[in-house]
Amino acid sequence: MPEMPEVEGLAAFLRGRTMGRTLTGVEVGAVSALKTYSPAPSALVGAQVSDVLRRGKWLDIATAGADGELHLLFHLARAGWLRWYDTVPKAALRPGRSPIALRVRLDDGAGFDLTEAGTRKRLAVHVVARADDVPAVATLGPEPLGLGLDEFRALLAPRKQQVKGLLRDQSVIAGIGNAYSDEILHVARMSPFALTSTLDEESARRLHTAMLEVLGAAIGQASGKPAAELKDAKRRSMRVHGRTGEPCPVCGDTVREVSFADSSLQYCPTCQTGGRILADRRMSKLLR
Ligand SMILES: [Zn+2]
Missing domain, CATH: 3.20.190.10 (MutM-like, N-terminal)
Known part of the structure; x- marks a missing residue:
């Protein structure tokens, strides 16, 4: 997408x-x-x-x-x-x-x-x-690249939501979807299931910096490219998104996949969850 x-x-x-x-x-x-x-x-x-x-x-x-x-x-x-x-x-x-x-x-x-x-x-x-x-x-939320740290924290704080879901919520921040939210969370070294209301100041700052870095670099890459090349350029630039089973480019651990909402997300256990493998919550709900 x-x-x-x-x-x-x-x-x-x-x-x-x-x-x-x-x-x-x-x-x-x-x-x-x-x-x-x-x-x-x-x-x-x-x-x-x-x-x-x-x-x-x-x-x-x-x-x-x-x-x-x-x-x-x-x-x-x-x-x-x-x-x-x-x-x-x-x-x-x-x-x-x-x-x-x-x-x-x-x-x-x-x-x-x-x-x-x-x-x-x-x-x-x-x-x-x-x-x-x-x-x-x-009903679109603000554009991510224009968000200062304080505004960003103000968006996170009142919500008790998984950070992966918040980043993708178009009414909170406009423009980020499944791929770039995976990339932002990987750069921020943060679990996709972390709750926004529990993020301390340092984590919020890390997430904010990662968001600006990932999107800023992606915009730089996309600018000036003809329509026909944009999709491949995006796919090539991904660190963890769409790379299940491949080595994490930072630590070499295997990139994992877990269901989230109506699709799946990718993450690196070593970089993002202290080595923990995230359980497929949809599946465990079905089995219960
Ligand atoms: Zn890693």
Whole structure:
């Protein structure tokens, strides 16, 4: 799933290629991806791209046209991606079957598809007058890189939550998902199951520093990369995320995996849990 650094990279990429261009076609391939029906996607045709912004893990293409300001907002979810074309295929998109959820055409012949692999379709596209008309955007928490230590501690303290869950909670901090939260916790040498309310000052500082370090480096890596390269660059840069069974790059211990929420997380026992192997809580609940 693309997270803040990749979406930031995509936003910069799209800004460079779409600013000032007029949309000449918006075709829907997967009706399930379209979460709004009024205004219709066709209302964007003839509008000019005025800005491309990232909001958490959302991409916001702002346009100005006959109907005033309109935003094409999308969230790529777990298996979604953006495929850029310098020349978009001429044939109209046919709904169903293909992994293409949406196709956007521009007046210079370029454009892009939003694609989604797999059977669980979660890619979300909204066409709205204001970005905040999308509830998940309106309720986004602050951006992580702008958070000072005191503000960060103020977000942690009142919550009795596992730190892994807090980092991924978009209403607390915007933009961090499963991959970068694993990486941040590894750099912070912290158990993903540590409770936020019990973190002492030193731990909170370590976590804050790790968050800035990991995301700052990832944004640096993603910037200037074409859309097609962002996913591989992310995968290559991971220390523990997606590396179950491989050696930890810091201590050489074997990276482990445990279920968390609707997916799984990876961590290094030596670096993060004092050597303890975390039990799969979902499973033990089932067996009880
Ligand atoms: Zn380690």
